[in-house]
Amino acid sequence: MxxxxxPRSAVPIWEQIVNQIKELVLKEMLSPGDKVPSVRETAxxxxxxxxxxxxxxxxxxxxxxIETLRGRGTFVRENLKLTFDEERISLLxxxxxxxxxxxxxxxxxxxxxxxxxxxxxAELGGKIHD
Amino acid sequence: MxxxxxPRSAVPIWEQIVNQIKELVLKEMLSPGDKVPSVRETAxxxxxxxxxxxxxxxxxxxxxxIETLRGRGTFVRENLKLTFDEERISLLxxxxxxxxxxxxxxxxxxxxxxxxxxxxxAELGGKIHD
DNA sequence: ATGGGTGTATTAGTTGATATAGTACACATA
DNA sequence: TATGTGTACTATATCAACTAATACACCCAT
Numbered sequence: 478m479x480x481x482x483x484p485r486s487a488v489p490i491w492e493q494i495v496n497q498i499k500e501l502v503l504k505e506m507l508s509p510g511d512k513v514p515s516v517r518e519t520a521x522x523x524x525x526x527x528x529x530x531x532x533x534x535x536x537x538x539x540x541x542x543i544e545t546l547r548g549r550g551t552f553v554r555e556n557l558k559l560t561f562d563e564e565r566i567s568l569l570x571x572x573x574x575x576x577x578x579x580x581x582x583x584x585x586x587x588x589x590x591x592x593x594x595x596x597x598x599a600e601l602g603g604k605i606h607d
Numbered sequence: 608m609x610x611x612x613x614p615r616s617a618v619p620i621w622e623q624i625v626n627q628i629k630e631l632v633l634k635e636m637l638s639p640g641d642k643v644p645s646v647r648e649t650a651x652x653x654x655x656x657x658x659x660x661x662x663x664x665x666x667x668x669x670x671x672x673i674e675t676l677r678g679r680g681t682f683v684r685e686n687l688k689l690t691f692d693e694e695r696i697s698l699l700x701x702x703x704x705x706x707x708x709x710x711x712x713x714x715x716x717x718x719x720x721x722x723x724x725x726x727x728x729a730e731l732g733g734k735i736h737d
Numbered sequence: 738a739t740g741g742g743t744g745t746a747t748t749a750g751t752t753g754a755t756a757t758a759g760t761a762c763a764c765a766t767a
Numbered sequence: 768t769a770t771g772t773g774t775a776c777t778a779t780a781t782c783a784a785c786t787a788a789t790a791c792a793c794c795c796a797t
Contacts, residue, residue, distance in 0.1 A: 489784060500708050515743065526786050531745070540712065548743050548794030559714045566713055569706060570723055576702055577727050578630050582670065583696055584689045587728045591721050593700055597707050598717045617783095619755060645772065656757050661774070678765030678772050 478506070479514065482523045490525055494533035499542060502553055503601055513543055513551040608636065608644065612653045620655055624663035629672060632683055633731055643673055643681040 478501065482493055501507040513519075516534065520527040534551055537543045541560060545551045580590060608631065612623050631637040643649075646664065650657040664681055667673045671690060675681045710720060 484785095491784085496705060496708070499712065503708055503711055516745090517743085527744095528787085529785065532784095534744080542712070545744060546794080547745085547792070550743055550794095560712065561714055565709075566715060569710055569713070569715060572702070572706055573720060573723050574727050575626065576699060576706070577724065577731065578626070578633055579695075580699055581633055581731075582629065582672070582690065583699070584691055585696060585699060587724045590703060590724060593703050594707065594717045594720060597704050601707065601711075614756090621755085646774090647772085658758090659756060662755095664773085675773060676765085677763070677774085680765095680772060 479519060479523065482525060484525075490523075490529050491533040491536065494519070494523070494530060495536050495540075498533075498537060499540075500601075502542060502557070505602065507553050509553050509555045509557060511553045513553065515550055609649060609653060612655060614655075620653075620659050621663040621666065624649070624653070624660060625666050625670075628663075628667060629670075630731075632672060632687070635732065637683050639683050639685045639687055641683045643683065645680055 479494070479497055482490055484490065486493065488496075498507065498513065507513070513534070514522070516527050516530045519530045523530070534543065534545070538545060541554060541558070543551050544554050576590065577587060580586065609624070609627055612620055614620065616623065618626075628637065628643065637643070643664070644652070646657050646660045649660045653660070664673065664675065668675060671684060672687070673681050674684050706720065707717060710716065
């Protein structure tokens with residue numbers, strides 16, 4: 478289920494795991510109530526340290542994506558509710574701003590980015606939580 | 608001209624400088640041929656080490672934004688030409704993908720992002736190099 | 738009760754990027 | 768010649784990320 482990790486990426490391994498799981502949930506390849514592979518299982522699959530996976534799961538729990546039941550395992554939360562975090566939204570907008578600036582230097586226009594948005598929405602299935 | 612730096616940001620100082628200058632050029636507050644503040648001047652203004660500024664300028668030169676003339680100073684390149692780098696474009700698209708995924712968890716829809724794009728385009732003046 | 742599977746906590750150590758500090762060099766220009 | 772420029776080099780400090788090894792607390796099936 479989980480794809481490979483790039484240990485040489487500037488993106489920390491734990492963050493790559495977080496992103497992958499969030500994407501899987503969004504694509505409904507992981508649904509509320511589903512069990513997430515255990516820390517040790519994921520660690521041996523991705524050839525990383527269990528601590529690194531644990532850090533990813535902890536972050537996912539902080540974000541309200543998953544919940545852990547001691548001794549039982551980790552599961553996708555039943556009631557995935559939107560978190561309205563003004564600061565995170567603000568940071569996201571800043572990220573978009575950087576994308577626009579970066580794009581302007583490599584020939585990617587705003588219209589191109591908008592086209593990407595539509596494509597990505599289709600790829601992800603356009604599922605939205607509420 | 609250059610705004611303040613956040614030393615506690617996860618974004619390295621040299622990268623913050625790179626981003627700021629690229630934004631200034633895009634907004635035409637720095638035009639081709641204009642002199643960029645010297646390494647030492649920028650360093651004392653931003654209260655950072657000259658080496659850090661030098662690293663930023665080196666990166667900007669690699670990206671073809673500025674050029675250095677030994678003993679004279681650093682200037683915005685006269686012929687800012689678009690660099691068509693497939694890899695950078697691909698990375699940028701991946702960034703947009705992450706924005707969409709992240710947004711879906713905090714109530715930001717694709718339509719909202721598109722709205723941001725228009726606003727940002729207006730803010731930046733919509734100048735495009737060629 | 739026991740054993741195996743869970744997540745978690747702790748401590749220790751390595752690595753790499755970042756940033757600072759100080760110094761020195763080469764070049765252009767007034 | 769003197770000053771301002773970018774650059775190079777070495778050394779040091781700091782921090783995040785990652786690994787490693789171990790231990791603990793909990794659930795559950797046997």
